[in-house]
Amino acid sequence: MAEAEEVISDAARHATVFAQDLWRRHRTAPDTPPTVVLADVATRLDLLISAIFGCSYPIRRAQLPPRATFLSIVFKRHQKPRLRRQIPATNGVSLWLPPDSQLTNVALATRLYRVMALQQVIRARRGSATIVNQGQTPLLADVALLLEACAADAALATLLPGMTGSIQTLRREALAARPPLSQFPEPRRPLEQFVRQLLGSECTVSPGGIPLTDSPEQSLSHAQRIIRDLQLVPRVSVNAISAPFRWYVTGGPGNCALLPMTTYLERVANKRV
Structure with missing residues (x-):
C-alpha cells in the first residue's frame, strides 16, 4: 500500500x-x-533519450541572450548582427532547448524538437562543451564547435538512420533563419559563408573536404588548419578598429589615438576626453 x-x-x-x-x-x-512549445514535448523527449541512451538529461528552457549594453554597441560593432533568439545548447550535463518552436504544425515542430534534443545529447556525450573551457580564442572555439556540430549530426544519422531527413530539415530551417549576408561586417563574412556551407551540406558526408572528427581535440586541431586555409582571421584595418576611440578621444576623426579601454573610461570619468 x-x-x-x-x-x-x-x-x-x-x-x-x-x-x-x-x-x-x-x-x-x-x-x-x-504554437508548439517545449512543455508540450519535454516529457516525450526525456523518454526518447532514456530509451536510446539509457540515461536522462535535464531539459531546460533556453534563455534569450542578454541585451546589448552601450559599450558593446559602441566598441563591438564589428560583431554584428547580434543573436536575438534562443538556441539549443548543452554544458555536457543539461540540455537547453527553445521554449517556443514558433510553429503551429505539430508534426513538424515535434520532429525538430526531437532532432535538437538528440543533437545536444550526442554533443554532451562527445564532450563538445569542453572546447569553450580551454581558453581558446573566440574564432578557434567557434570553428571547432561548428566541426563538433557536423560530427554530432553524422553520428546521430549513423545511430538512427531514420533521423537523417529530420536533420536536413532542421539544417534548412536554420539556414533560412540566418540574417542576410549583407548585415555581416566584411571581416566576418568568410566565417558566415563557412557556416552556410556546412548548413547546406548533407549530414552524412564530409562537407567539401572538411573532416568529420571523432573528438573535441580533433575538432580543435582541424579548426586551426581550416582557419588558416580558408583565411577566416578577420582583417580589420586600424582605422576600423579605432574609429570609436578616435572620435571620443580627440573629438573628431583626426589623429589616430587608440587607447586601452581602461584609459578611455578613466578619461571619461575625469572629463578629460
Whole structure:
C-alpha cells in the first residue's frame, strides 16, 4: 500500500500536469492557432533519450541572450548582427532547448524538437562543451564547435538512420533563419559563408573536404588548419578598429589615438576626453 506522502505527491503532480495542460490550451486567442512549445514535448523527449541512451538529461528552457549594453554597441560593432533568439545548447550535463518552436504544425515542430534534443545529447556525450573551457580564442572555439556540430549530426544519422531527413530539415530551417549576408561586417563574412556551407551540406558526408572528427581535440586541431586555409582571421584595418576611440578621444576623426579601454573610461570619468 502506498504511503500517505506518496499519494499526496502523486496527486499534486497530476494536478500540476492538468493545470499546465489547461493553460497551454488557452494561452492564445481563440482565433490564433497555438504554437508548439517545449512543455508540450519535454516529457516525450526525456523518454526518447532514456530509451536510446539509457540515461536522462535535464531539459531546460533556453534563455534569450542578454541585451546589448552601450559599450558593446559602441566598441563591438564589428560583431554584428547580434543573436536575438534562443538556441539549443548543452554544458555536457543539461540540455537547453527553445521554449517556443514558433510553429503551429505539430508534426513538424515535434520532429525538430526531437532532432535538437538528440543533437545536444550526442554533443554532451562527445564532450563538445569542453572546447569553450580551454581558453581558446573566440574564432578557434567557434570553428571547432561548428566541426563538433557536423560530427554530432553524422553520428546521430549513423545511430538512427531514420533521423537523417529530420536533420536536413532542421539544417534548412536554420539556414533560412540566418540574417542576410549583407548585415555581416566584411571581416566576418568568410566565417558566415563557412557556416552556410556546412548548413547546406548533407549530414552524412564530409562537407567539401572538411573532416568529420571523432573528438573535441580533433575538432580543435582541424579548426586551426581550416582557419588558416580558408583565411577566416578577420582583417580589420586600424582605422576600423579605432574609429570609436578616435572620435571620443580627440573629438573628431583626426589623429589616430587608440587607447586601452581602461584609459578611455578613466578619461571619461575625469572629463578629460
